[in-house]
Amino acid sequence: MAVTASASVNPFGVKVARARLHRTPVRLRLTAAVLAIASIALGLIAATAATSRRDAAHSVSASSEPQLMRAESVYASLSDADATAATTFLTGGIEPPARRSQYLRDLDAASAQLAALTHHAGDSPATRTAAATLTNQLPVYTGLVEAARANNRQGFPVGAAYLRRASALMRTRLLPAAERLYGIEGQRMNGDYRDGTRNAGLTAALVAAAVLFVLLVLTQIGLARFSNRILNIPLVIATVLVAVLGMWIGLGLSGEQNALAAAQRKGSDSVQLLSASRVLALRAQRDDSLALIGRGSDTTSLEDFDRAMIALRGKRAGGGLLGEAQRVAERSGTAGSLAAVRVSLARFERAHARVAAREGIGDYTGAVRSYIRGELRVARSLDAALESETRAAQQRFATNADSASSSVRGLRFGIPLLALAVAALAVLGLSHRVREYR
Amino acid sequence: MRRPSLLALAGLAAALCACGSTNDAALRSSLAALRTPPVAPSSSAAPGPTCAHPTWSLHPAGPGPSVRAIRRRGRLRAGVDQNTLLLGYANPLHGQRIEGFEIDLLHELSRALFGRPDRIDFRALTTAERISAVRDGMVDIVADAVTITCDRARQVNFSTVYLSAGQRVLVPSDSPARSLKDLRGKRVCATQSSTSISALGKYPGVIPHPVPLRTDCLVALQRGEVDAITSDDAILLGFHAQDPYTKVIGPAIEREPYGMAISKSHPDLVRFVNRELARMRADGTWRRLYRKWLPGTPRQPTVHYRD
Numbered sequence: 001m002a003v004t005a006s007a008s009v010n011p012f013g014v015k016v017a018r019a020r021l022h023r024t025p026v027r028l029r030l031t032a033a034v035l036a037i038a039s040i041a042l043g044l045i046a047a048t049a050a051t052s053r054r055d056a057a058h059s060v061s062a063s064s065e066p067q068l069m070r071a072e073s074v075y076a077s078l079s080d081a082d083a084t085a086a087t088t089f090l091t092g093g094i095e096p097p098a099r100r101s102q103y104l105r106d107l108d109a110a111s112a113q114l115a116a117l118t119h120h121a122g123d124s125p126a127t128r129t130a131a132a133t134l135t136n137q138l139p140v141y142t143g144l145v146e147a148a149r150a151n152n153r154q155g156f157p158v159g160a161a162y163l164r165r166a167s168a169l170m171r172t173r174l175l176p177a178a179e180r181l182y183g184i185e186g187q188r189m190n191g192d193y194r195d196g197t198r199n200a201g202l203t204a205a206l207v208a209a210a211v212l213f214v215l216l217v218l219t220q221i222g223l224a225r226f227s228n229r230i231l232n233i234p235l236v237i238a239t240v241l242v243a244v245l246g247m248w249i250g251l252g253l254s255g256e257q258n259a260l261a262a263a264q265r266k267g268s269d270s271v272q273l274l275s276a277s278r279v280l281a282l283r284a285q286r287d288d289s290l291a292l293i294g295r296g297s298d299t300t301s302l303e304d305f306d307r308a309m310i311a312l313r314g315k316r317a318g319g320g321l322l323g324e325a326q327r328v329a330e331r332s333g334t335a336g337s338l339a340a341v342r343v344s345l346a347r348f349e350r351a352h353a354r355v356a357a358r359e360g361i362g363d364y365t366g367a368v369r370s371y372i373r374g375e376l377r378v379a380r381s382l383d384a385a386l387e388s389e390t391r392a393a394q395q396r397f398a399t400n401a402d403s404a405s406s407s408v409r410g411l412r413f414g415i416p417l418l419a420l421a422v423a424a425l426a427v428l429g430l431s432h433r434v435r436e437y438r
Numbered sequence: 439m440r441r442p443s444l445l446a447l448a449g450l451a452a453a454l455c456a457c458g459s460t461n462d463a464a465l466r467s468s469l470a471a472l473r474t475p476p477v478a479p480s481s482s483a484a485p486g487p488t489c490a491h492p493t494w495s496l497h498p499a500g501p502g503p504s505v506r507a508i509r510r511r512g513r514l515r516a517g518v519d520q521n522t523l524l525l526g527y528a529n530p531l532h533g534q535r536i537e538g539f540e541i542d543l544l545h546e547l548s549r550a551l552f553g554r555p556d557r558i559d560f561r562a563l564t565t566a567e568r569i570s571a572v573r574d575g576m577v578d579i580v581a582d583a584v585t586i587t588c589d590r591a592r593q594v595n596f597s598t599v600y601l602s603a604g605q606r607v608l609v610p611s612d613s614p615a616r617s618l619k620d621l622r623g624k625r626v627c628a629t630q631s632s633t634s635i636s637a638l639g640k641y642p643g644v645i646p647h648p649v650p651l652r653t654d655c656l657v658a659l660q661r662g663e664v665d666a667i668t669s670d671d672a673i674l675l676g677f678h679a680q681d682p683y684t685k686v687i688g689p690a691i692e693r694e695p696y697g698m699a700i701s702k703s704h705p706d707l708v709r710f711v712n713r714e715l716a717r718m719r720a721d722g723t724w725r726r727l728y729r730k731w732l733p734g735t736p737r738q739p740t741v742h743y744r745d
Contacts, residue, residue: 090534147660156680157520157527158660161653179472186465193460261460269464276468295520295528295562297651311471321471328464362513362559368534 024226028434031219035238035426038215042208042242043419046249049201050411053256056196057408060260061401063120064189065268069394070117071185072275074110074134075178079282080383081106082170085145086289089152089163091372107142110134117181127184133177141169160293167290186272196260196404202253209246216242216426223433234429238422245418252411259404266332267397271390273325277312277341278386280321281348284308285379288352292359292368305352313345334396341389344382351375489588493695494744495598498713502706505551508578513557516544517571517580517699520562521653523676524731525583528562536560539672539731540581543600543698543715546723547579550714564650566631569593572699578707580699583670585633595704596697597711599739600724603670604690605634608677610659615666617688618644624665627655634668637692656680670694675733695739716741 084103088095114134121127144166151159216239224230287305291298314320318327322345326338351374358367501509508514518536520528526538545555563571568584571577572594583603586596607618607626615621622643628635630648638646647664649655655667656677667677674686700708718724719738728736 151680152530154680155529155531157523157529158653158656158677158680159530160521160528161651161657164651164654165657179469182472183465183469186469187462190460190462190465197460264460272464272468276472279472295560297520297562297564297567321467324464324467362515362561364560365533 025434028430032427032430032434035212035215035219035430036423038208038212039238039242039419039423039426042205042212042245042422043416045201045208046205046245046415046419047412049205049253050249050408050415052198052201053196053253054405054408054412056192056198057256057260057401057404060189060192060196060263061398061405064185064192065394065397065401067117067120068182068185068189068268068271070113070120071178071182072271072390073113074117075175075182075279076275076282076387077106077110077113078170078174078178079279079286081110082167082175083282083286083289083379085148086163086167086286086293087372087376089148089160090289090293090368095149103145107138111138117185124184127181130177130180130184133173134181137169137173137177141166141174144169163293164290167286189268193260193264197257199257202249202257205249205253206246209242209249212422213239213242213246219426219430227433227436232429232432234425234432238425238429241418241422241425245415245422248411248414248418252407255407256404259400259407262332263397263400263404265328266334267393267395267400269328270325270332270334270393271397273321273328274341274386274390274393277321277325278383278390280308280312281345281379281382281386284312284348284352285376288355288371288375292355292364292371295364296359309349332396334393337389337392341382341385344378344385347378348375348382351378489591491742491744492588492591493586493596493599493697494742495596495697495712496705496708497743497745498716499706499709500713501710504578504704504707505710508707509551512552513559514544514548514551514579515559515561515577517561517563517568517577517582518544519565519582519652520560521651522583522673523679525672525676526581527676536562539601539727540583542727542730543718544579544581546718546727547711547714550710550717565629565652566650569699572701575701578700578704579711583673583696584699585670585694586697587633590699593702594699595702595708596699597708598715598741598743599695599697600715601672601696602737602739603672603694603696605637605668605692605694606671606674606690607687608659608667608669608674608684609665609687611683611685613665613685613687615687618666618668618691621666625663627658627664627667628669629655632669633692633694634670638668653677659684670696672696672732712743 081103084099084106088099088103091099114131118127118131118135121131144162148159148162148166151157151162153159216235220232220235220239223232223235284305287301287308291301291305294301310320312320313322317323322338322341329338351370355367355371355375358364358370518526518541520526520536522538524538526536526540528534529537541560544558548557549555551557561571561577563577563580563582565582568580568582569590572580581600584590584596585603586599590596607615607621609615615624618626618641621641623645625645625647626638627647627649628638629652630650635646635648638644647655647658649658652669652673655664655669658664659667659677660681667674668691669677671686671690678684678686698711700711715724718727719741724738725736
């Protein structure tokens, strides 16, 4: 912007009558007004940018992350309930009280988390539909499982048919609905991440600060030329304040952006990959139970087992969800913690192979025994390892998301105050000059 | 004044360059991994060709090469159902051990083969798998309520008839229906690839409801999803034993002679099994086992040989 001391057009291009323009007091008043408006505009732009960033950062940690964890918990609890019900049935006779209470705990957790999730979901129709499916079908599922138990206790083979029915309902209605919820909440969270790291607001605020800074400097150069006074103290302070404000905006918002990106990279990326892995591991365990219950007549469960394992660990080393989780962990410097998961997974696969070997030679009783005493225990420790890794990643998320929120906390109030101060100082500095003409 | 501020702004720009960005990669791969493929629907079998005497089997004889091979292996691989009360089912009260009339017949065979009744590997089969399991050599023998039909007799060999069943209908005890003819416009459950579901084709207006395993029909009836079940009387009696609020109605729709299915390439096993069945009929074992498992008076099936 080529503005000289004898500018005939003010920086905003507002045309004013030539005659009036050449009268110095009017020019000074106009300049004061322009500077005041520019300060207030900077205040508005920067405050909006900071507020939207702060809202997004806050929404990630206070709303979308807890919602995603609720959806994950619903999904994992239902998967665990299904795996536990199938396993309990497989053992036959009187079920171990621990397993029964685990099944009941899973159901409690699923309905409690679902209630909390719908309570906080607002009015997203997709969430409501999926939640309604879960609310309506969960009692049907438990009814089928109880019918299976009651018939089983009387020695009736129709019990097994009820269990198959229950598991099919879980697979075809409940788990897909839980998966949809999980997907919706995941998308919402990533949307918040995008909002919280959007550059547009930050750029606009910085450009506004730079424009105001240049205007203030030019005003001072102009004043110095025709009044022969080098320093106008209020304008100098205003210039310094604008520079400070610009730096504060830049550092605050980019700090928030970096912290939020770290929250995703180190925290919630791992949370998503690990919780999905956990659901897959539970699915594999349930598949194995159903295959054993089917005693050879259920080949689809074994196929699904293979699919779940491939999705979990890939066909080659370093593939699958766990491979991706490993890469995310390495990127964010938290590698090594997945070692326990990999060890458990390898033991799980070996245990599965032992069960399959028993089945292969037709030793059904031996296969069931090996499943319950070996594979099941390993599956529990795999689940525990995945769960504890998920919680650790969640912790990493929380730390970074908190620092994202706190980076912009002061800005929201600081920006308007500083902008008003700049406007006041600019008016003050120029009114001194105007007074000299009276 | 101006220079330090510009430097600060340049520093800011440098800080911004380090700004992190976010992406959806983790969520996308999580959701992709969790997706379950849809279950493919299975179809029911069409009625097969006709022939003169599908139930006529091979004359009894002593062990041949395939019987000797089974003896060398030390175990008989038998395809059964584990859901059919009375005929063959996994008993939860006995640690899911498979029991029933057909299972006891197989134990008799094991005794004849190995001198011990328990040298059997049971493999549970779906109704649709019964013939292919024998044909493809997955099991040596199938004793799983297999009705001898011309179509099946072209794919596998059958032993002599070990039980004469008949297709009938099971309804809730308060149903006014007295036979399949009264069930026009109603949903009737039958097992996929069974002779019963083929027979339903002769009753227009009846809506077939196919399921993969027999007991799925009882679940469907108890949950009110179907109005009736059609199957063989031996199977329906097993359903009635699990749910007394049901009754078997009407005359037999079709004759359902049960035979044990054995591969075409093991005719000596067919003869060996026929010898054992003849022995069981003669020495009262068959009658004893019938009384042990099935209601009503035991009526031994008539036996024909084709050679």
